[in-house]
Each structure stands twice: as C-alpha cells, then as structure tokens.
Amino acid sequence: MKKNFKLLALCLSLVMLLGLIAGCGGGQEPAKDSKEGTKEGTKDAKKFKVAYVISNNLGDKSFFDSGYAGLERAKAELGIEYKVIQSPNSADWEPNLKAAAEEDYDLIIAAASQMHDAVKNVAPQFPDKKFVYIDDVVEGNNVASITFAQNEGSFLAGALAALMTTHTELPGMNKEKIIGWVGGADIAVLHDFLIGYEQGAKYVDPETKVLSSFAGSFSDPAKGKELTLAQYSQGADIVMNVASATGVGILEAAKDAGKYAIGVDSDQDGIYPGHILSSMLKRVDNACFDQIKLAMENKWKSGHFEYGLKNKGVGLTEMTVMGDKIPQEVRNKLKDIEAKISSGEIVVKHYENFGVKK
Known part of the structure; x- marks a missing residue:
C-alpha cells in the first residue's frame, strides 16, 4: 500500500513539473517575424520619421505648402511619418530645431533661409542626426543644403x-x-x-x-x-x-x-x-521628397545641392x-x-x- 502511494505521488510530481515547464514557454517555437518586427504591418515595425521645422506657418499656398506637399507625397509613396513644427516667431527657430533633434526623427528638414544661424548652431550638437536645410547653405558633415536657381x-x-x-x-x-x-x-x-x-x-x-x-x-x-x-x-x-x-x-x-x-x-x-x-x-516639394528617399535608401549625403532649370527645380x-x-x-x-x-x-x-x- 505504501509502495502504491509513493508511486502515485511520484507520478503527480512529474505531471506538475511538466505543466510548469510548458507554462513557462519551454519548448514553444517563437512566432515568425515577431523578434525583429520587420514583417509589414506588425506593431514593432519602425517607420521612417521626419520633422519639418519651418520659419513661419503653413497655409501660404507657396513655399512652405510646397514642402508640405513633398512630405505628403513621401507619406503616400514611402510610408513615412512626419511632424510639422511651425515657428512664426524667430525666437523659436533654434529651440524648435533643437527639440526636434532631441527626439527620434530620422531626418530633420529646416526651412527657410532665415533659419541659417539656427541650423549652423544646432546641427553640430547632433552629429548623428541628418539635417536638410532648404534655401541657403550651411557647411557640415551632417547637413545637406538645398538651394534653388x-x-x-x-x-x-x-x-x-x-x-x-x-x-x-x-x-x-x-x-x-x-x-x-x-x-x-x-x-x-x-x-x-x-x-x-x-x-x-x-x-x-x-x-x-x-x-x-x-x-x-x-x-x-x-x-x-x-x-x-x-x-x-x-x-x-x-x-x-x-x-x-x-x-x-x-x-x-x-x-x-x-x-x-x-x-x-x-x-x-x-x-x-x-x-x-x-x-x-520652386520645387521645394521635390527637394524634400528626394532627400527623404535618399535617406531611407542609405544614399543620403551631406553637401550643397542646387535645383535649377536643368533638373526641373x-x-x-x-x-x-x-x-x-x-x-x-x-x-x-x-x-x-x-x-x-x-x-x-x-x-x-x-x-x-x-x-x-x-
């Protein structure tokens, strides 16, 4: 009788041990594509993020709206996320640009020429960030300056x-x-x-x-x-x-x-x-789209690039x-x-x- 009781207890212990192992996930095969989050549509997939920091407000039906159109095109065709940071007050240009650089944006676009000092001051502080400066030139290893003819x-x-x-x-x-x-x-x-x-x-x-x-x-x-x-x-x-x-x-x-x-x-x-x-x-839209696409394809370069009649700028x-x-x-x-x-x-x-x- 004692032998049967000991055998029953041993069996119950084995069952509990196996259940514990199963409950901890032991022996379970990981779900495919879940580790890296690269499968299209998964919650973990990281979207390319762009900050568009402008020296005035949208709604001008001109320069700033043209750049915005380029962002909208990049969203539709390339699947990016973007944020527009409007800065009609000149005192906000540098702080807003710096705030964007401190966040997890992959590319920061600064427009327009009045933001020269802001770009010149902020870009060197964030050497690992990519900056696109529209309408003037600032020299820097992490700045692509876009001008137009x-x-x-x-x-x-x-x-x-x-x-x-x-x-x-x-x-x-x-x-x-x-x-x-x-x-x-x-x-x-x-x-x-x-x-x-x-x-x-x-x-x-x-x-x-x-x-x-x-x-x-x-x-x-x-x-x-x-x-x-x-x-x-x-x-x-x-x-x-x-x-x-x-x-x-x-x-x-x-x-x-x-x-x-x-x-x-x-x-x-x-x-x-x-x-x-x-x-x-003045194809600010094309310039913004081109720079986003180059950055996404790891082809982005710093330097000065001009859009003129020859390249339909x-x-x-x-x-x-x-x-x-x-x-x-x-x-x-x-x-x-x-x-x-x-x-x-x-x-x-x-x-x-x-x-x-x-």
Missing part, C-alpha cells in the same frame, strides 16, 4: 512679364512697358529672385521698367496688397509675387484691380483665374488656366529662352554671393 526661374517670369505687358487685347493691360515685383522680407534669397526678374525683362526689351518693393514680412497680406496697388497706380499691369503669405494680398490686388500677377513657389494660377499669368515654380507653369490668352509666340519665345539658359548660352546673374557656404 530662383534667379533662372525669375528670369523666365521677367521675360513673360515683358513679353505680355503691351498686349492690350487683354483687359487691364496698357501699352506702357512697366512691370512690378513685390517681395516679403528684404533678404538675400529674394534679391536673387529680383535680379533674375529684372535681367529677364531687360533681355526681352531693354526699355522695360521694373518697379520693386519689399513688404518687410512674409505674413502681411494687407501690406502686399497695398504695395501692389501702388505699383499698378504707377503704370505696372503685371506684378510678380515673391512673398509667401504676404503674397496672398498681391494676388488679391490683381483680381480687385483687374490687372495681372505672377505667382511663386507653388502653382498659384487657379487662385484668381484669369488674373495669374503663370507661377514661377525651377520653371514656369504650363499656363493652362490662361489658355490662349498667352499667345503662342510668347510661349515659343519662353521655351527658346529656357533652352538657352539650360545650355549656358544665357548666363543669369546671382545676387552677390548667394548660395555660397557661410
């Missing part, structure tokens, strides 16, 4: 304005060879726009007079409208907008005065149909909104000028040392 794009815009300014068959167009230009803040990159615009206009007709004004801000539509109406009153019938959110007022002035404007950075042709001859595209819209109101001979002339700039036959001036490492 806006002088080339503006040359085309100035040529268009000079070609169209005496086409009196268009309502609101006078015979005077006077065109206008209104910029936001008085900074180097905008002078680079202006020098190209003036050169393009004079290339078409040396007698063309170019009026120019700076609003002193990128976020004052009322001032943009005031300056544009003043130029119309001085004989201009076409004014180029280079003013981000201030430019909303410039375009509105064209509509209210029954005159014409040229948009900037993004395609603004349809904002006031029939009053925007064309827009000078700048240019005019197709002017489809205006349609046949832009004569074919004008379109042909612009294509000829574009080809000559791309080939080097026409050399467009830069403003002083714009785009040089600082």
Whole structure:
C-alpha cells in the first residue's frame, strides 16, 4: 500500500513539473517575424520619421505648402511619418530645431533661409542626426543644403512679364512697358529672385521698367496688397509675387484691380483665374521628397545641392488656366529662352554671393 502511494505521488510530481515547464514557454517555437518586427504591418515595425521645422506657418499656398506637399507625397509613396513644427516667431527657430533633434526623427528638414544661424548652431550638437536645410547653405558633415536657381526661374517670369505687358487685347493691360515685383522680407534669397526678374525683362526689351518693393514680412497680406496697388497706380499691369503669405494680398490686388500677377513657389494660377499669368515654380516639394528617399535608401549625403532649370527645380507653369490668352509666340519665345539658359548660352546673374557656404 505504501509502495502504491509513493508511486502515485511520484507520478503527480512529474505531471506538475511538466505543466510548469510548458507554462513557462519551454519548448514553444517563437512566432515568425515577431523578434525583429520587420514583417509589414506588425506593431514593432519602425517607420521612417521626419520633422519639418519651418520659419513661419503653413497655409501660404507657396513655399512652405510646397514642402508640405513633398512630405505628403513621401507619406503616400514611402510610408513615412512626419511632424510639422511651425515657428512664426524667430525666437523659436533654434529651440524648435533643437527639440526636434532631441527626439527620434530620422531626418530633420529646416526651412527657410532665415533659419541659417539656427541650423549652423544646432546641427553640430547632433552629429548623428541628418539635417536638410532648404534655401541657403550651411557647411557640415551632417547637413545637406538645398538651394534653388530662383534667379533662372525669375528670369523666365521677367521675360513673360515683358513679353505680355503691351498686349492690350487683354483687359487691364496698357501699352506702357512697366512691370512690378513685390517681395516679403528684404533678404538675400529674394534679391536673387529680383535680379533674375529684372535681367529677364531687360533681355526681352531693354526699355522695360521694373518697379520693386519689399513688404518687410512674409505674413502681411494687407501690406502686399497695398504695395501692389501702388505699383499698378504707377503704370505696372503685371506684378510678380515673391512673398509667401504676404503674397496672398498681391494676388488679391490683381483680381480687385483687374490687372495681372505672377505667382511663386507653388502653382498659384487657379487662385484668381484669369488674373495669374503663370507661377514661377520652386520645387521645394521635390527637394524634400528626394532627400527623404535618399535617406531611407542609405544614399543620403551631406553637401550643397542646387535645383535649377536643368533638373526641373525651377520653371514656369504650363499656363493652362490662361489658355490662349498667352499667345503662342510668347510661349515659343519662353521655351527658346529656357533652352538657352539650360545650355549656358544665357548666363543669369546671382545676387552677390548667394548660395555660397557661410
């Protein structure tokens, strides 16, 4: 009887031991793809993260919105996550950039040229982070500086304005060879726009007079409208907008005065149909998308990279909104000028040392 009891106790002990081992997972095969979290759709899969730190707010329908469009494209096509950090107060530029660098972003995009000192100060503090600086140049092993040949794009815009300014068959167009230009803040990159615009206009007709004004801000539509109406009153019938959110007022002035404007950075042709001859595209969207893709493919490099007419970084819209109101001979002339700039036959001036490492 004792022997049977001892045998029963031994069996029960063995059963309990085996149950304990099974309960601890011993002998269980790991689930496939769970260890590294690389299987598509698993919760552990790490998405590529981008911070877009801008020196103003979105909603300008121009420069910053163009960069945002590049992020949206990267989200749709590459599956990234991103955060937009808006910084209309200059005192926040450096702290916001530093805060982004301290988080787990794979790429930090800083826009625009006013953030030069912020990028120059913050990037060296985070040598393992990748920074993309849009619209100016900062030297650094972890900084890719992206500039645009806006002088080339503006040359085309100035040529268009000079070609169209005496086409009196268009309502609101006078015979005077006077065109206008209104910029936001008085900074180097905008002078680079202006020098190209003036050169393009004079290339078409040396007698063309170019009026120019700076609003002193990128976020004052009322001032943009005031300056544009003043130029119309001085004989201009076409004014180029280079003013981000201030430019909303410039375009509105064209509509209210029954005159014409040229948009900037993004395609603004349809904002006031029939009053925007064309827009000078500055492909911030392409630059942001390209830099994200390169970083994701481990092909990203630091250095200075320029987007110009040759690589479709700048240019005019197709002017489809205006349609046949832009004569074919004008379109042909612009294509000829574009080809000559791309080939080097026409050399467009830069403003002083714009785009040089600082």
